[in-house]
Amino acid sequence: MNWLNEAGPERDVTLTSRIRLARNIADIPFPTVMLPEHARQVAEKVRNSIFDFSGHQRFAGIKFAYIKMSDVPEIERQILVEKHLASQDLMEHPEVSAILLDSNEEITVMINEEDHIRMQCVLPGFQLSKAWETISYIDDLIEEQVDYAFHEEFGYLTSCPTNVGTGLRSSVMMHLPGLTMSNQMNAILQTITKIGLTARGIYGEGSEALGSIYQISNQVTLGPTEEDIINNLSIVSRQIVDKERQARKALRQAGGIQFEDSLWRACGLLLHARIMSLKEFMSLISSVRLAVSMGLIPGVALEKIDAVMTMGQPANVMKKAGGRLKGKEVDVERANIIRGAMREILNL
């Protein structure tokens, strides 16, 4: 997940920016009702839109790999999900689903997810416009070869009515410990809902906001233009970034040494614990991320902390351990991995 190892604008609050487009191919039944034969047709058409008959890419610049989910071991599939390179939905029918993944791991085209095509671009920090440019370019490339299901009045047609129109979901993943600690999140969540946005936890719909990480995205896809949707999210996101920075400043001033103490203690536990649940891990790494963003722990890049955050996720822990882990074994292995990683980057 290269975007996690790279710096990005407003990285102190914004982990990533993501643009996703939902598309379906005309004259093939939608995934909810299609037969395996149809799924194969979809996969072939999308693949052929990127690669010509000799297997060469139709365009230069971005370099894609075509990966059938049936060729990917279960653990690697979960890692794709944890890296936000693919969705859990895509893994429901691995016998027919596939992805096109670019060599920078910024762009994914998911095939036979809830829609025939779900293409997304994820960039580090606050880069919605650049992500939109990129995915728009990919969309055009595919559309040169494929007829999309499109309705004059409604726009792009999708399996779920919430995606009809632009088929666009723009989202920013934000680290909001300041607003969480100062109990401002509920008010913010209520406000953004009123203006057509929604907030979810790190693993999407219904997931808990572990480690004070929120995905904020547009709810409405029908009506406004793509530019309006992205603009709306951009404006609100920047306001939240400002509010979060103010909250951090206030916490530091009011909390003084007691506040710093709590962040350093989190650091101490990550460096020494022998068992750690995902929930505790996310809470502690959130504190350390806050401390780094404030300059309390000097000489550490935020993207290094974010990379550790990924290492602590369940499938990543399992893979590193090289096998199936049961019950608290995951928590023991997580503690081992995190201890080593933190020691390396903290240089204390």
Next chain:
Amino acid sequence: MNWLNEAGPERDVTLTSRIRLARNIADIPFPTVMLPEHARQVAEKVRNSIFDFSGHQRFAGIKFAYIKMSDVPEIERQILVEKHLASQDLMEHPEVSAILLDSNEEITVMINEEDHIRMQCVLPGFQLSKAWETISYIDDLIEEQVDYAFHEEFGYLTSCPTNVGTGLRSSVMMHLPGLTMSNQMNAILQTITKIGLTARGIYGEGSEALGSIYQISNQVTLGPTEEDIINNLSIVSRQIVDKERQARKALRQAGGIQFEDSLWRACGLLLHARIMSLKEFMSLISSVRLAVSMGLIPGVALEKIDAVMTMGQPANVMKKAGGRLKGKEVDVERANIIRGAMREILNL
């Protein structure tokens, strides 16, 4: 406090062994009723029992310094108490009290405490016999020059009836986290009370058993001989040492990684916290001491941990900070000192 920096027998459970004798000088009123003039006479007589008219010591081997409490700054007096080199009682009347302190800081003769003379020897680990030999020798040296208040039937007379007879208090300072964690301490405390022993916290009578540290000593001074008293305490102490070791073993086996996790977390907090109360500090350092004694943290000598324990005591923290500290400033300074000291000895 040299004994804290030295190894000693059964150091895993026994921090120190201490023998103390209470003596009063015949024909001078006891401290509770004496006038300042009497106190001066006591100090002079005790001093002259060690040094001749030219200021030379009357004997070789042990080297004493004579220190008037009125010459010792308040903070240094508290450090003497924290080092267990003098009692809090001695500090009640600093204008007349004094100590003779040997260069190894193992032997102290307190002058004008609750009794005219309180002499003690503290050694690292389990060394009651050696401490008794040493203090017995000092007692003889003083008695060559001074007439003790002695009653044919009762023995040595003291201010408080609980010390009459031998005037002897023998005690061992024990670290009993295993018995504490496995809830066996109450039963042990009840048992030892029945056989004429008593248990107190690290700062003597009435003090809380911070960090699972207990001073176990004889209650009875009248009746049995000195050897009987010391023997009795020795036998019981060795039984407690065994029980503590069994409890640690059982905890480690039953607790497994969860138990180790709790000890390492204590380590992490000592290494990183920015504020730390005395109570929390004693609890955490107790866990680390346990971990070291079990070999969980290799390459660290227990006496180094015990030295850190002393560094974290209030007067030591104040002195290191070089001035009066108010409220939570002590806790901040303690955290600073402990962080540095732990980093140095742990070598993680």
